[in-house]
Amino acid sequence: MAPRPRKPGSKDLPPNLYRKTDKRNGVIYYTYRDPVSNRMFGLGSDKAKAIEEAVAANMTLQKFSPTLAVRMAPEPTVKDRTFCEWIDEYRHVLVERELSSSTMRTVHYILIRLVAVFGDKGMRSITTMDVADYLTGFVKAGKGQMAKGMRSQLKDIFMEAMARGWVDSNPVEATRAAKVKVKRQRLSLELWKATYEEAKHPWLKRAMELAILTGQRREDILSFVFKDEVDGYLQVVQAKTGARLRISTSLTLECVGLNLGEVIRRCRDRVISKNLIHHHRTVARAKAGTPLMPDTVSKEFAAARDRAAAKLKLDLGDSPPSFHEQRSLAARLHEEEGRDPQRLLGHRTAKMTDVYLDSRGSEWIDVA
Structure with a gap:
Protein backbone atom coordinates (compact mmCIF):
# COMPACT_ATOMS: atom_id res chain seq x y z
CA MET A 1 0.00 0.00 0.00
CA ALA A 2 1.37 3.40 -0.95
CA PRO A 3 2.35 5.65 1.99
CA ARG A 4 -0.03 8.44 2.96
CA PRO A 5 0.91 11.74 1.25
CA ARG A 6 2.64 14.26 3.52
CA LYS A 7 1.01 17.51 4.60
CA PRO A 8 1.92 20.56 2.46
CA GLY A 9 3.94 22.10 5.32
CA SER A 10 6.21 19.04 5.59
CA LYS A 11 6.87 18.31 1.90
CA ASP A 12 10.30 19.98 2.04
CA LEU A 13 11.40 17.77 4.92
CA PRO A 14 13.06 14.32 4.69
CA PRO A 15 10.98 11.24 5.60
CA ASN A 16 10.05 10.80 9.27
CA LEU A 17 10.78 14.47 10.13
CA TYR A 18 7.83 16.65 11.14
CA ARG A 19 7.32 20.29 12.04
CA LYS A 20 4.89 21.78 14.54
CA THR A 21 4.11 25.45 15.19
CA ASP A 22 3.46 26.83 18.64
CA LYS A 23 0.25 28.83 18.09
CA ARG A 24 1.01 31.07 21.06
CA ASN A 25 4.37 32.51 19.99
CA GLY A 26 4.81 31.19 16.44
CA VAL A 27 7.95 29.13 17.19
CA ILE A 28 8.44 26.17 14.83
CA TYR A 29 10.06 23.05 16.27
CA TYR A 30 10.87 19.65 14.72
CA THR A 31 10.45 16.04 15.80
CA TYR A 32 11.70 12.78 14.28
CA ARG A 33 9.58 9.61 14.33
CA ASP A 34 11.43 6.31 14.43
CA PRO A 35 9.45 4.19 11.91
CA VAL A 36 10.52 1.02 13.74
CA SER A 37 9.51 1.85 17.32
CA ASN A 38 7.23 4.85 16.60
CA ARG A 39 9.13 6.79 19.25
CA MET A 40 9.27 10.58 18.81
CA PHE A 41 12.50 12.55 19.30
CA GLY A 42 12.55 16.31 19.76
CA LEU A 43 15.13 18.07 17.57
CA GLY A 44 14.57 21.67 18.65
CA SER A 45 13.81 24.66 16.42
CA ASP A 46 16.93 24.71 14.18
CA LYS A 47 15.60 23.50 10.80
CA ALA A 48 18.98 22.87 9.16
CA LYS A 49 20.26 20.86 12.10
CA ALA A 50 17.00 18.88 12.32
CA ILE A 51 17.17 17.96 8.62
CA GLU A 52 20.81 16.92 8.96
CA GLU A 53 20.05 14.61 11.89
CA ALA A 54 16.94 13.17 10.20
CA VAL A 55 18.87 12.35 7.00
CA ALA A 56 21.58 10.65 9.04
CA ALA A 57 18.99 8.62 10.94
CA ASN A 58 17.24 7.57 7.72
CA MET A 59 20.55 6.40 6.22
CA THR A 60 21.21 4.32 9.33
CA LEU A 61 17.80 2.67 8.99
CA GLN A 62 18.53 1.82 5.34
CA LYS A 63 21.91 0.24 6.17
CA PHE A 64 20.78 -1.81 9.12
CA SER A 65 17.52 -3.69 9.06
CA PRO A 66 16.75 -4.22 12.75
CA THR A 67 16.51 -7.78 13.92
CA LEU A 68 13.92 -8.99 16.40
CA ALA A 69 16.55 -9.03 19.14
CA VAL A 70 17.43 -5.40 18.47
CA ARG A 71 13.79 -4.37 18.40
CA MET A 72 13.19 -6.13 21.70
CA ALA A 73 16.15 -4.46 23.40
CA PRO A 74 15.26 -1.91 26.10
CA GLU A 75 15.20 1.70 25.03
CA PRO A 76 18.39 3.61 25.84
CA THR A 77 18.19 5.85 28.85
CA VAL A 78 18.01 9.57 27.95
CA LYS A 79 19.50 11.96 30.47
CA ASP A 80 16.59 13.66 32.18
CA ARG A 81 17.71 17.06 33.38
CA THR A 82 15.81 18.66 36.23
CA ARG A 164 15.20 23.27 22.77
CA GLY A 165 14.94 19.46 22.81
CA TRP A 166 14.76 19.05 26.58
CA VAL A 167 11.39 17.25 26.35
CA ASP A 168 9.42 15.53 23.60
CA SER A 169 5.93 16.63 24.66
CA ASN A 170 4.15 19.24 26.74
CA PRO A 171 2.34 17.67 29.74
CA VAL A 172 0.43 20.91 30.40
CA GLU A 173 -1.49 20.94 27.11
CA ALA A 174 -3.83 18.13 28.17
CA THR A 175 -4.86 19.91 31.38
CA ARG A 176 -7.96 22.09 31.56
CA ALA A 177 -7.76 25.78 32.29
CA ALA A 178 -9.59 26.73 35.48
CA LYS A 179 -12.86 28.61 35.08
CA VAL A 180 -12.44 31.96 36.76
CA LYS A 181 -15.41 33.94 37.99
CA VAL A 182 -14.50 37.58 38.52
CA LYS A 183 -15.60 38.55 42.02
CA ARG A 184 -14.62 42.22 42.24
CA GLN A 185 -17.55 44.56 41.79
CA ARG A 186 -17.58 47.29 39.18
CA LEU A 187 -17.57 50.93 40.23
CA SER A 188 -20.78 52.79 39.37
CA LEU A 189 -20.90 56.49 38.53
CA GLU A 190 -23.09 57.09 41.58
CA LEU A 191 -20.54 55.51 43.91
CA TRP A 192 -17.68 57.33 42.17
CA LYS A 193 -19.30 60.72 42.79
CA ALA A 194 -20.02 59.87 46.41
CA THR A 195 -16.43 58.61 46.90
CA TYR A 196 -15.10 61.81 45.35
CA GLU A 197 -17.07 63.86 47.85
CA GLU A 198 -15.68 61.76 50.72
CA ALA A 199 -12.06 62.16 49.59
CA LYS A 200 -10.24 64.04 52.39
CA HIS A 201 -6.99 64.79 50.55
CA PRO A 202 -6.68 67.15 47.56
CA TRP A 203 -4.24 64.73 45.92
CA LEU A 204 -6.86 61.94 46.05
CA LYS A 205 -9.42 64.16 44.31
CA ARG A 206 -6.87 65.04 41.60
CA ALA A 207 -5.92 61.38 41.19
CA MET A 208 -9.58 60.39 40.82
CA GLU A 209 -10.17 63.19 38.31
CA LEU A 210 -7.22 62.04 36.18
CA ALA A 211 -8.31 58.40 36.48
CA ILE A 212 -11.89 59.01 35.30
CA LEU A 213 -10.76 61.34 32.50
CA THR A 214 -7.79 59.43 31.07
CA GLY A 215 -8.69 55.83 31.98
CA GLN A 216 -5.04 55.10 32.80
CA ARG A 217 -3.65 52.70 35.40
CA ARG A 218 -2.79 53.79 38.95
CA GLU A 219 0.99 53.60 38.47
CA ASP A 220 0.83 55.64 35.25
CA ILE A 221 -1.32 58.35 36.86
CA LEU A 222 1.07 58.69 39.79
CA SER A 223 4.02 59.00 37.39
CA PHE A 224 2.48 61.91 35.42
CA VAL A 225 4.74 64.97 35.46
CA PHE A 226 3.92 68.48 34.29
CA LYS A 227 6.37 68.28 31.38
CA ASP A 228 4.22 65.44 29.96
CA GLU A 229 1.86 68.18 28.74
CA VAL A 230 3.18 69.07 25.28
CA ASP A 231 1.43 71.17 22.61
CA GLY A 232 -2.04 70.65 24.03
CA TYR A 233 -1.62 66.92 24.71
CA LEU A 234 -0.85 64.82 27.76
CA GLN A 235 1.76 62.31 26.66
CA VAL A 236 1.50 58.90 28.33
CA VAL A 237 3.88 55.93 28.05
CA GLN A 238 2.17 53.03 29.79
CA ALA A 239 4.52 51.20 32.13
CA LYS A 240 2.80 47.83 31.68
CA THR A 241 2.56 47.65 27.89
CA GLY A 242 4.82 50.43 26.60
CA ALA A 243 1.88 51.89 24.64
CA ARG A 244 2.42 55.56 23.76
CA LEU A 245 -0.68 57.76 23.97
CA ARG A 246 -1.31 61.47 23.35
CA ILE A 247 -4.49 62.55 25.12
CA SER A 248 -5.83 65.98 24.16
CA THR A 249 -6.06 68.38 27.10
CA SER A 250 -9.38 69.53 25.63
CA LEU A 251 -10.85 66.13 26.53
CA THR A 252 -14.03 66.66 28.52
CA LEU A 253 -16.27 64.17 30.31
CA GLU A 254 -19.68 65.80 30.44
CA CYS A 255 -21.25 63.41 32.96
CA VAL A 256 -18.83 64.54 35.69
CA GLY A 257 -18.14 68.03 34.35
CA LEU A 258 -14.38 67.57 34.10
CA ASN A 259 -11.89 68.87 31.53
CA LEU A 260 -8.37 67.44 31.35
CA GLY A 261 -6.62 70.78 30.86
CA GLU A 262 -8.44 72.26 33.83
CA VAL A 263 -7.59 69.27 36.04
CA ILE A 264 -3.89 69.60 35.15
CA ARG A 265 -4.04 73.28 36.16
CA ARG A 266 -5.64 72.29 39.49
CA CYS A 267 -2.64 70.05 40.14
CA ARG A 268 -0.43 73.17 40.26
CA ASP A 269 -0.55 74.53 43.80
CA ARG A 270 1.68 76.33 46.27
CA VAL A 271 3.90 73.28 46.63
CA ILE A 272 6.77 72.97 44.14
CA SER A 273 6.67 69.53 42.51
CA LYS A 274 7.33 67.97 39.12
CA ASN A 275 4.55 65.40 39.66
CA LEU A 276 0.88 66.12 39.04
CA ILE A 277 -0.07 63.98 42.03
CA HIS A 278 2.07 64.89 45.04
CA HIS A 279 2.02 65.37 48.79
CA HIS A 280 0.62 68.77 49.71
CA ARG A 281 2.37 68.85 53.11
CA THR A 282 5.15 66.99 54.88
CA VAL A 283 3.89 63.93 56.76
CA ALA A 284 6.41 61.73 58.62
CA ARG A 285 9.05 60.77 56.03
CA ALA A 286 6.96 61.96 53.07
CA LYS A 287 8.00 65.49 52.18
CA ALA A 288 5.73 68.01 50.52
CA GLY A 289 6.04 67.82 46.73
CA THR A 290 7.14 64.18 46.59
CA PRO A 291 5.03 61.68 44.62
CA LEU A 292 2.49 59.41 46.30
CA MET A 293 3.06 55.70 46.85
CA PRO A 294 0.52 53.47 45.01
CA ASP A 295 -0.57 51.69 48.20
CA THR A 296 -1.23 55.01 49.94
CA VAL A 297 -3.57 56.10 47.15
CA SER A 298 -5.37 52.76 47.11
CA LYS A 299 -5.91 52.76 50.89
CA GLU A 300 -7.26 56.32 50.96
CA PHE A 301 -9.53 55.57 48.01
CA ALA A 302 -10.86 52.48 49.79
CA ALA A 303 -11.53 54.44 52.96
CA ALA A 304 -13.43 57.15 51.05
CA ARG A 305 -15.33 54.48 49.10
CA ASP A 306 -16.44 52.74 52.29
CA ARG A 307 -17.66 56.01 53.80
CA ALA A 308 -19.56 56.75 50.59
CA ALA A 309 -21.11 53.28 50.50
CA ALA A 310 -22.27 53.65 54.09
CA LYS A 311 -24.02 56.93 53.26
CA LEU A 312 -25.63 55.40 50.18
CA LYS A 313 -26.49 52.25 52.18
CA LEU A 314 -24.76 50.04 49.61
CA ASP A 315 -23.51 46.53 50.33
CA LEU A 316 -20.21 46.18 48.47
CA GLY A 317 -19.75 42.53 49.47
CA ASP A 318 -16.39 40.83 49.98
CA SER A 319 -14.75 42.31 46.85
CA PRO A 320 -15.54 46.03 46.65
CA PRO A 321 -14.34 48.08 43.65
CA SER A 322 -10.74 49.22 43.91
CA PHE A 323 -9.00 52.32 42.54
CA HIS A 324 -8.27 50.35 39.35
CA GLU A 325 -12.01 50.00 38.67
CA GLN A 326 -12.04 53.66 37.63
CA ARG A 327 -10.35 52.45 34.44
CA SER A 328 -13.43 50.37 33.58
CA LEU A 329 -15.81 53.17 34.55
CA ALA A 330 -13.86 55.64 32.40
CA ALA A 331 -14.10 53.29 29.40
CA ARG A 332 -17.87 52.94 29.81
CA LEU A 333 -18.49 56.68 30.32
CA HIS A 334 -16.35 57.74 27.36
CA GLU A 335 -18.06 55.17 25.13
CA GLU A 336 -21.46 56.55 26.15
CA GLU A 337 -20.27 60.01 25.09
CA GLY A 338 -19.13 58.71 21.68
CA ARG A 339 -15.39 58.19 22.19
CA ASP A 340 -13.35 55.11 21.32
CA PRO A 341 -12.46 53.42 24.64
CA GLN A 342 -9.91 51.10 23.04
CA ARG A 343 -7.71 53.99 21.92
CA LEU A 344 -8.08 55.71 25.29
CA LEU A 345 -7.09 52.62 27.30
CA GLY A 346 -4.24 51.76 24.93
CA HIS A 347 -5.41 48.20 24.29
CA ARG A 348 -4.11 46.31 21.26
CA THR A 349 -7.29 44.30 20.84
CA ALA A 350 -10.99 45.11 21.13
CA LYS A 351 -11.44 41.87 23.07
CA MET A 352 -9.51 43.25 26.04
CA THR A 353 -11.48 46.51 25.91
CA ASP A 354 -14.72 44.51 25.99
CA VAL A 355 -13.65 43.10 29.36
CA TYR A 356 -13.50 46.62 30.77
CA LEU A 357 -16.79 47.62 29.15
CA ASP A 358 -18.60 44.78 30.91
CA SER A 359 -20.41 46.37 33.87
CA ARG A 360 -20.94 42.93 35.53
CA GLY A 361 -24.50 43.86 36.38
CA SER A 362 -23.59 47.00 38.34
CA GLU A 363 -25.59 49.35 36.11
CA TRP A 364 -29.24 49.64 35.16
CA ILE A 365 -30.26 48.93 31.57
CA ASP A 366 -32.69 51.53 30.20
CA VAL A 367 -35.50 50.13 28.08
CA ALA A 368 -37.51 52.66 26.04
Whole structure:
Protein backbone atom coordinates (compact mmCIF):
# COMPACT_ATOMS: atom_id res chain seq x y z
CA MET A 1 0.00 0.00 0.00
CA ALA A 2 1.37 3.40 -0.95
CA PRO A 3 2.35 5.65 1.99
CA ARG A 4 -0.03 8.44 2.96
CA PRO A 5 0.91 11.74 1.25
CA ARG A 6 2.64 14.26 3.52
CA LYS A 7 1.01 17.51 4.60
CA PRO A 8 1.92 20.56 2.46
CA GLY A 9 3.94 22.10 5.32
CA SER A 10 6.21 19.04 5.59
CA LYS A 11 6.87 18.31 1.90
CA ASP A 12 10.30 19.98 2.04
CA LEU A 13 11.40 17.77 4.92
CA PRO A 14 13.06 14.32 4.69
CA PRO A 15 10.98 11.24 5.60
CA ASN A 16 10.05 10.80 9.27
CA LEU A 17 10.78 14.47 10.13
CA TYR A 18 7.83 16.65 11.14
CA ARG A 19 7.32 20.29 12.04
CA LYS A 20 4.89 21.78 14.54
CA THR A 21 4.11 25.45 15.19
CA ASP A 22 3.46 26.83 18.64
CA LYS A 23 0.25 28.83 18.09
CA ARG A 24 1.01 31.07 21.06
CA ASN A 25 4.37 32.51 19.99
CA GLY A 26 4.81 31.19 16.44
CA VAL A 27 7.95 29.13 17.19
CA ILE A 28 8.44 26.17 14.83
CA TYR A 29 10.06 23.05 16.27
CA TYR A 30 10.87 19.65 14.72
CA THR A 31 10.45 16.04 15.80
CA TYR A 32 11.70 12.78 14.28
CA ARG A 33 9.58 9.61 14.33
CA ASP A 34 11.43 6.31 14.43
CA PRO A 35 9.45 4.19 11.91
CA VAL A 36 10.52 1.02 13.74
CA SER A 37 9.51 1.85 17.32
CA ASN A 38 7.23 4.85 16.60
CA ARG A 39 9.13 6.79 19.25
CA MET A 40 9.27 10.58 18.81
CA PHE A 41 12.50 12.55 19.30
CA GLY A 42 12.55 16.31 19.76
CA LEU A 43 15.13 18.07 17.57
CA GLY A 44 14.57 21.67 18.65
CA SER A 45 13.81 24.66 16.42
CA ASP A 46 16.93 24.71 14.18
CA LYS A 47 15.60 23.50 10.80
CA ALA A 48 18.98 22.87 9.16
CA LYS A 49 20.26 20.86 12.10
CA ALA A 50 17.00 18.88 12.32
CA ILE A 51 17.17 17.96 8.62
CA GLU A 52 20.81 16.92 8.96
CA GLU A 53 20.05 14.61 11.89
CA ALA A 54 16.94 13.17 10.20
CA VAL A 55 18.87 12.35 7.00
CA ALA A 56 21.58 10.65 9.04
CA ALA A 57 18.99 8.62 10.94
CA ASN A 58 17.24 7.57 7.72
CA MET A 59 20.55 6.40 6.22
CA THR A 60 21.21 4.32 9.33
CA LEU A 61 17.80 2.67 8.99
CA GLN A 62 18.53 1.82 5.34
CA LYS A 63 21.91 0.24 6.17
CA PHE A 64 20.78 -1.81 9.12
CA SER A 65 17.52 -3.69 9.06
CA PRO A 66 16.75 -4.22 12.75
CA THR A 67 16.51 -7.78 13.92
CA LEU A 68 13.92 -8.99 16.40
CA ALA A 69 16.55 -9.03 19.14
CA VAL A 70 17.43 -5.40 18.47
CA ARG A 71 13.79 -4.37 18.40
CA MET A 72 13.19 -6.13 21.70
CA ALA A 73 16.15 -4.46 23.40
CA PRO A 74 15.26 -1.91 26.10
CA GLU A 75 15.20 1.70 25.03
CA PRO A 76 18.39 3.61 25.84
CA THR A 77 18.19 5.85 28.85
CA VAL A 78 18.01 9.57 27.95
CA LYS A 79 19.50 11.96 30.47
CA ASP A 80 16.59 13.66 32.18
CA ARG A 81 17.71 17.06 33.38
CA THR A 82 15.81 18.66 36.23
CA PHE A 83 13.12 21.31 36.13
CA CYS A 84 15.39 23.61 38.13
CA GLU A 85 18.15 23.28 35.51
CA TRP A 86 15.75 24.18 32.72
CA ILE A 87 14.43 27.23 34.61
CA ASP A 88 17.99 28.61 34.62
CA GLU A 89 17.92 28.36 30.80
CA TYR A 90 14.34 29.63 30.61
CA ARG A 91 15.26 32.87 32.37
CA HIS A 92 17.54 33.70 29.42
CA VAL A 93 14.58 33.15 27.09
CA LEU A 94 12.54 35.66 29.10
CA VAL A 95 15.32 38.24 28.88
CA GLU A 96 15.30 37.92 25.08
CA ARG A 97 11.57 38.76 25.04
CA GLU A 98 12.29 42.21 26.52
CA LEU A 99 9.33 42.11 28.93
CA SER A 100 8.45 45.08 31.13
CA SER A 101 10.00 45.26 34.59
CA SER A 102 6.63 44.70 36.30
CA THR A 103 5.93 41.59 34.19
CA MET A 104 9.42 40.23 34.89
CA ARG A 105 8.86 40.67 38.63
CA THR A 106 5.57 38.78 38.43
CA VAL A 107 7.11 35.93 36.41
CA HIS A 108 10.08 35.83 38.80
CA TYR A 109 7.81 35.13 41.78
CA ILE A 110 5.86 32.51 39.81
CA LEU A 111 9.08 30.69 38.89
CA ILE A 112 10.17 30.64 42.52
CA ARG A 113 6.92 28.88 43.48
CA LEU A 114 7.17 26.41 40.61
CA VAL A 115 10.79 25.51 41.39
CA ALA A 116 9.78 24.84 45.00
CA VAL A 117 7.33 22.19 43.72
CA PHE A 118 8.97 20.72 40.60
CA GLY A 119 12.62 21.77 41.04
CA ASP A 120 14.18 18.35 41.70
CA LYS A 121 12.02 16.44 39.23
CA GLY A 122 13.30 15.52 35.79
CA MET A 123 11.69 17.46 32.96
CA ARG A 124 10.78 14.26 31.11
CA SER A 125 9.36 12.64 34.23
CA ILE A 126 6.83 15.40 34.99
CA THR A 127 3.43 14.08 33.91
CA THR A 128 0.08 15.61 33.11
CA MET A 129 -1.21 14.18 36.39
CA ASP A 130 1.56 15.98 38.31
CA VAL A 131 0.57 19.29 36.73
CA ALA A 132 -3.17 18.67 37.13
CA ASP A 133 -2.79 17.82 40.82
CA TYR A 134 -0.78 20.99 41.41
CA LEU A 135 -3.31 23.23 39.65
CA THR A 136 -6.28 21.54 41.34
CA GLY A 137 -4.87 22.60 44.70
CA PHE A 138 -5.34 26.26 43.76
CA VAL A 139 -8.86 25.66 42.46
CA LYS A 140 -9.92 23.91 45.68
CA ALA A 141 -8.52 26.84 47.66
CA GLY A 142 -10.70 29.23 45.66
CA LYS A 143 -7.72 30.65 43.76
CA GLY A 144 -8.91 30.00 40.23
CA GLN A 145 -7.14 33.05 38.80
CA MET A 146 -3.83 31.87 40.24
CA ALA A 147 -4.41 28.39 38.83
CA LYS A 148 -5.00 29.93 35.42
CA GLY A 149 -1.83 31.99 35.64
CA MET A 150 0.30 29.06 36.82
CA ARG A 151 -1.01 26.86 34.01
CA SER A 152 -0.20 29.51 31.41
CA GLN A 153 3.34 29.90 32.73
CA LEU A 154 3.94 26.13 32.96
CA LYS A 155 2.66 25.67 29.42
CA ASP A 156 5.12 28.25 28.13
CA ILE A 157 7.95 26.72 30.15
CA PHE A 158 7.46 23.28 28.59
CA MET A 159 6.83 24.72 25.12
CA GLU A 160 10.22 26.43 25.19
CA ALA A 161 11.83 23.28 26.62
CA MET A 162 10.30 21.30 23.77
CA ALA A 163 11.74 23.76 21.24
CA ARG A 164 15.20 23.27 22.77
CA GLY A 165 14.94 19.46 22.81
CA TRP A 166 14.76 19.05 26.58
CA VAL A 167 11.39 17.25 26.35
CA ASP A 168 9.42 15.53 23.60
CA SER A 169 5.93 16.63 24.66
CA ASN A 170 4.15 19.24 26.74
CA PRO A 171 2.34 17.67 29.74
CA VAL A 172 0.43 20.91 30.40
CA GLU A 173 -1.49 20.94 27.11
CA ALA A 174 -3.83 18.13 28.17
CA THR A 175 -4.86 19.91 31.38
CA ARG A 176 -7.96 22.09 31.56
CA ALA A 177 -7.76 25.78 32.29
CA ALA A 178 -9.59 26.73 35.48
CA LYS A 179 -12.86 28.61 35.08
CA VAL A 180 -12.44 31.96 36.76
CA LYS A 181 -15.41 33.94 37.99
CA VAL A 182 -14.50 37.58 38.52
CA LYS A 183 -15.60 38.55 42.02
CA ARG A 184 -14.62 42.22 42.24
CA GLN A 185 -17.55 44.56 41.79
CA ARG A 186 -17.58 47.29 39.18
CA LEU A 187 -17.57 50.93 40.23
CA SER A 188 -20.78 52.79 39.37
CA LEU A 189 -20.90 56.49 38.53
CA GLU A 190 -23.09 57.09 41.58
CA LEU A 191 -20.54 55.51 43.91
CA TRP A 192 -17.68 57.33 42.17
CA LYS A 193 -19.30 60.72 42.79
CA ALA A 194 -20.02 59.87 46.41
CA THR A 195 -16.43 58.61 46.90
CA TYR A 196 -15.10 61.81 45.35
CA GLU A 197 -17.07 63.86 47.85
CA GLU A 198 -15.68 61.76 50.72
CA ALA A 199 -12.06 62.16 49.59
CA LYS A 200 -10.24 64.04 52.39
CA HIS A 201 -6.99 64.79 50.55
CA PRO A 202 -6.68 67.15 47.56
CA TRP A 203 -4.24 64.73 45.92
CA LEU A 204 -6.86 61.94 46.05
CA LYS A 205 -9.42 64.16 44.31
CA ARG A 206 -6.87 65.04 41.60
CA ALA A 207 -5.92 61.38 41.19
CA MET A 208 -9.58 60.39 40.82
CA GLU A 209 -10.17 63.19 38.31
CA LEU A 210 -7.22 62.04 36.18
CA ALA A 211 -8.31 58.40 36.48
CA ILE A 212 -11.89 59.01 35.30
CA LEU A 213 -10.76 61.34 32.50
CA THR A 214 -7.79 59.43 31.07
CA GLY A 215 -8.69 55.83 31.98
CA GLN A 216 -5.04 55.10 32.80
CA ARG A 217 -3.65 52.70 35.40
CA ARG A 218 -2.79 53.79 38.95
CA GLU A 219 0.99 53.60 38.47
CA ASP A 220 0.83 55.64 35.25
CA ILE A 221 -1.32 58.35 36.86
CA LEU A 222 1.07 58.69 39.79
CA SER A 223 4.02 59.00 37.39
CA PHE A 224 2.48 61.91 35.42
CA VAL A 225 4.74 64.97 35.46
CA PHE A 226 3.92 68.48 34.29
CA LYS A 227 6.37 68.28 31.38
CA ASP A 228 4.22 65.44 29.96
CA GLU A 229 1.86 68.18 28.74
CA VAL A 230 3.18 69.07 25.28
CA ASP A 231 1.43 71.17 22.61
CA GLY A 232 -2.04 70.65 24.03
CA TYR A 233 -1.62 66.92 24.71
CA LEU A 234 -0.85 64.82 27.76
CA GLN A 235 1.76 62.31 26.66
CA VAL A 236 1.50 58.90 28.33
CA VAL A 237 3.88 55.93 28.05
CA GLN A 238 2.17 53.03 29.79
CA ALA A 239 4.52 51.20 32.13
CA LYS A 240 2.80 47.83 31.68
CA THR A 241 2.56 47.65 27.89
CA GLY A 242 4.82 50.43 26.60
CA ALA A 243 1.88 51.89 24.64
CA ARG A 244 2.42 55.56 23.76
CA LEU A 245 -0.68 57.76 23.97
CA ARG A 246 -1.31 61.47 23.35
CA ILE A 247 -4.49 62.55 25.12
CA SER A 248 -5.83 65.98 24.16
CA THR A 249 -6.06 68.38 27.10
CA SER A 250 -9.38 69.53 25.63
CA LEU A 251 -10.85 66.13 26.53
CA THR A 252 -14.03 66.66 28.52
CA LEU A 253 -16.27 64.17 30.31
CA GLU A 254 -19.68 65.80 30.44
CA CYS A 255 -21.25 63.41 32.96
CA VAL A 256 -18.83 64.54 35.69
CA GLY A 257 -18.14 68.03 34.35
CA LEU A 258 -14.38 67.57 34.10
CA ASN A 259 -11.89 68.87 31.53
CA LEU A 260 -8.37 67.44 31.35
CA GLY A 261 -6.62 70.78 30.86
CA GLU A 262 -8.44 72.26 33.83
CA VAL A 263 -7.59 69.27 36.04
CA ILE A 264 -3.89 69.60 35.15
CA ARG A 265 -4.04 73.28 36.16
CA ARG A 266 -5.64 72.29 39.49
CA CYS A 267 -2.64 70.05 40.14
CA ARG A 268 -0.43 73.17 40.26
CA ASP A 269 -0.55 74.53 43.80
CA ARG A 270 1.68 76.33 46.27
CA VAL A 271 3.90 73.28 46.63
CA ILE A 272 6.77 72.97 44.14
CA SER A 273 6.67 69.53 42.51
CA LYS A 274 7.33 67.97 39.12
CA ASN A 275 4.55 65.40 39.66
CA LEU A 276 0.88 66.12 39.04
CA ILE A 277 -0.07 63.98 42.03
CA HIS A 278 2.07 64.89 45.04
CA HIS A 279 2.02 65.37 48.79
CA HIS A 280 0.62 68.77 49.71
CA ARG A 281 2.37 68.85 53.11
CA THR A 282 5.15 66.99 54.88
CA VAL A 283 3.89 63.93 56.76
CA ALA A 284 6.41 61.73 58.62
CA ARG A 285 9.05 60.77 56.03
CA ALA A 286 6.96 61.96 53.07
CA LYS A 287 8.00 65.49 52.18
CA ALA A 288 5.73 68.01 50.52
CA GLY A 289 6.04 67.82 46.73
CA THR A 290 7.14 64.18 46.59
CA PRO A 291 5.03 61.68 44.62
CA LEU A 292 2.49 59.41 46.30
CA MET A 293 3.06 55.70 46.85
CA PRO A 294 0.52 53.47 45.01
CA ASP A 295 -0.57 51.69 48.20
CA THR A 296 -1.23 55.01 49.94
CA VAL A 297 -3.57 56.10 47.15
CA SER A 298 -5.37 52.76 47.11
CA LYS A 299 -5.91 52.76 50.89
CA GLU A 300 -7.26 56.32 50.96
CA PHE A 301 -9.53 55.57 48.01
CA ALA A 302 -10.86 52.48 49.79
CA ALA A 303 -11.53 54.44 52.96
CA ALA A 304 -13.43 57.15 51.05
CA ARG A 305 -15.33 54.48 49.10
CA ASP A 306 -16.44 52.74 52.29
CA ARG A 307 -17.66 56.01 53.80
CA ALA A 308 -19.56 56.75 50.59
CA ALA A 309 -21.11 53.28 50.50
CA ALA A 310 -22.27 53.65 54.09
CA LYS A 311 -24.02 56.93 53.26
CA LEU A 312 -25.63 55.40 50.18
CA LYS A 313 -26.49 52.25 52.18
CA LEU A 314 -24.76 50.04 49.61
CA ASP A 315 -23.51 46.53 50.33
CA LEU A 316 -20.21 46.18 48.47
CA GLY A 317 -19.75 42.53 49.47
CA ASP A 318 -16.39 40.83 49.98
CA SER A 319 -14.75 42.31 46.85
CA PRO A 320 -15.54 46.03 46.65
CA PRO A 321 -14.34 48.08 43.65
CA SER A 322 -10.74 49.22 43.91
CA PHE A 323 -9.00 52.32 42.54
CA HIS A 324 -8.27 50.35 39.35
CA GLU A 325 -12.01 50.00 38.67
CA GLN A 326 -12.04 53.66 37.63
CA ARG A 327 -10.35 52.45 34.44
CA SER A 328 -13.43 50.37 33.58
CA LEU A 329 -15.81 53.17 34.55
CA ALA A 330 -13.86 55.64 32.40
CA ALA A 331 -14.10 53.29 29.40
CA ARG A 332 -17.87 52.94 29.81
CA LEU A 333 -18.49 56.68 30.32
CA HIS A 334 -16.35 57.74 27.36
CA GLU A 335 -18.06 55.17 25.13
CA GLU A 336 -21.46 56.55 26.15
CA GLU A 337 -20.27 60.01 25.09
CA GLY A 338 -19.13 58.71 21.68
CA ARG A 339 -15.39 58.19 22.19
CA ASP A 340 -13.35 55.11 21.32
CA PRO A 341 -12.46 53.42 24.64
CA GLN A 342 -9.91 51.10 23.04
CA ARG A 343 -7.71 53.99 21.92
CA LEU A 344 -8.08 55.71 25.29
CA LEU A 345 -7.09 52.62 27.30
CA GLY A 346 -4.24 51.76 24.93
CA HIS A 347 -5.41 48.20 24.29
CA ARG A 348 -4.11 46.31 21.26
CA THR A 349 -7.29 44.30 20.84
CA ALA A 350 -10.99 45.11 21.13
CA LYS A 351 -11.44 41.87 23.07
CA MET A 352 -9.51 43.25 26.04
CA THR A 353 -11.48 46.51 25.91
CA ASP A 354 -14.72 44.51 25.99
CA VAL A 355 -13.65 43.10 29.36
CA TYR A 356 -13.50 46.62 30.77
CA LEU A 357 -16.79 47.62 29.15
CA ASP A 358 -18.60 44.78 30.91
CA SER A 359 -20.41 46.37 33.87
CA ARG A 360 -20.94 42.93 35.53
CA GLY A 361 -24.50 43.86 36.38
CA SER A 362 -23.59 47.00 38.34
CA GLU A 363 -25.59 49.35 36.11
CA TRP A 364 -29.24 49.64 35.16
CA ILE A 365 -30.26 48.93 31.57
CA ASP A 366 -32.69 51.53 30.20
CA VAL A 367 -35.50 50.13 28.08
CA ALA A 368 -37.51 52.66 26.04
